[in-house]
Amino acid sequence: MSLRFLRDDPLPAGVAEELGHPDGVRLRRIRCNNPGPFTFLGTNSYLIGEGEVALLDPGPVDAAHHGAILRALDGERLTRILVSHTHRDHSPGAAALQASTGAATFGFGPHQTPPAEGGDGGDHAFCPDHRLADGAVLEGEGWRITALHTPGHCANHLCFALEGSGVLFSGDHVMSWSSSVVAPPDGDMADYMAALRRLAKRDDRLFLPGHGAPLPEPIGFTRALxxxxxxxxxxxxxxxxxxxxxxxxxxxxxxxxxxxxxxxxxxxxxxxxxxxxxxxxxxxxxxxxxxxxxxxxxx
Structure with a gap:
């Protein structure tokens, strides 16, 4: 498979897009309006489940995005905030969202590289309430998610597999619109390529990335990456x-x-x-x- 990026994403910022009910689990995507050369059109936040809901990647500190998430949750309760990694376009929004909802935060851990050692792109304020090691499992009403430690783009990067559905939340490790930046010292190319090999051995049918549109046929794309x-x-x-x-x-x-x-x-x-x-x-x-x-x- 040749490497063809998806450069079109028609989802407007702040709108909750229904992604269907794979294996009976309702999924929604909300895009933050933080476009840029590294964020494409903006950071994706995902709502998982219905009634009692988990959110993956709250995004940056952004009042409009925070409001869009709360509107999408109207009549529902946010119980968990999952973070794929601690770059400043993914995790800082967790603090305000937790203050508004009381939801607990989950992630691999705090950013691993101090600013003085080259970790200036990290969100050093975030420390999850619950740390997720590789293979950790989270369960909600009608869904089960497994955390996969996929370092390389960021040392504490996690992908999340929605078990039984063929859906993987791929964060910034595999994106549909571009290859990922691997910036030492927090980024590591050997780790990145090893984690790509790990994902390429899976049988997922859809990747939901941290930026850009959903990615069909992801395994061939991952091998091409x-x-x-x-x-x-x-x-x-x-x-x-x-x-x-x-x-x-x-x-x-x-x-x-x-x-x-x-x-x-x-x-x-x-x-x-x-x-x-x-x-x-x-x-x-x-x-x-x-x-x-x-x-x-x-x-």
């Missing part, structure tokens, strides 16, 4: 082999031709993540001036 990352790694080794030692900044134009200038810093971070993985694999080395080169293979 993995092939895309492997091709990026192969291309990186080829460029280094042909042009010799180079800094990350010098490598970006070779591998991201025609890239939006706003995305170049993110591209540099993803390249760095690839290089760090290759360094661990003993395929490349870095010198004292920050220039990367292919390591000579000894027989």
């Amino acid at each position: 993995l092939a895309h990352r492997q091709a990026r790694e192969d291309g990186l080794l080829e460029i280094l082999g042909r042009h010799g030692p180079a800094t990350v900044g010098e490598l970006v134009p070779f591998l991201y031709i025609g890239l939006d200038l706003r995305l170049q810093p993110a591209a540099a971070k993803s390249l760095l993540a690839h290089l760090l993985k290759l360094q661990t694999d003993a395929a490349v080395a870095i010198d004292a001036e920050g220039r990367w080169a292919v390591r000579e293979q000894r027989s």
Whole structure:
């Protein structure tokens, strides 16, 4: 399967979209109006169940989005707030939502990289009431969800499988509109690719991502994402082999031709993540001036 992103998402911000009743579970999506080069048209929040409802990803601090969630819950009770990961476009809205509803929060844990160590994109205020390890199960009225620890984009990233339905809430690990940014030190390319392999072995029929429209035929798409990352790694080794030692900044134009200038810093971070993985694999080395080169293979 070739990698084809879904660049269209007609859902207006603040409107609760009915996603059907897979395995009898009502699902709804509400998009926050926080568009940007990394958020596409905005962050998706998902309502799971009916009557007593769980919400996945409250989004950023945004009064309009907070109000839209409460309107969608009219006559229902929010009992759980699930967080896929602690980037600032996903978890900060939990505090106001918890204050309004009394719902408990659930997540893998607080953001793992301090600001001084490169974790400046994280929501360092969020700490879940209940921590979810890999394989943890949550049950509600008529539904059962399993948490899958999928680090790489963010060290504490979780996907959530709605058991018996073929639906996986894929967060920012697999999105329909774009590949994910993997930015060290909190992001890790080896972890990211390993988690992609894990998802590619599943038999889900639909991914509901953190940004963008629902993703049908997700397993083929996930395999294509993995092939895309492997091709990026192969291309990186080829460029280094042909042009010799180079800094990350010098490598970006070779591998991201025609890239939006706003995305170049993110591209540099993803390249760095690839290089760090290759360094661990003993395929490349870095010198004292920050220039990367292919390591000579000894027989």
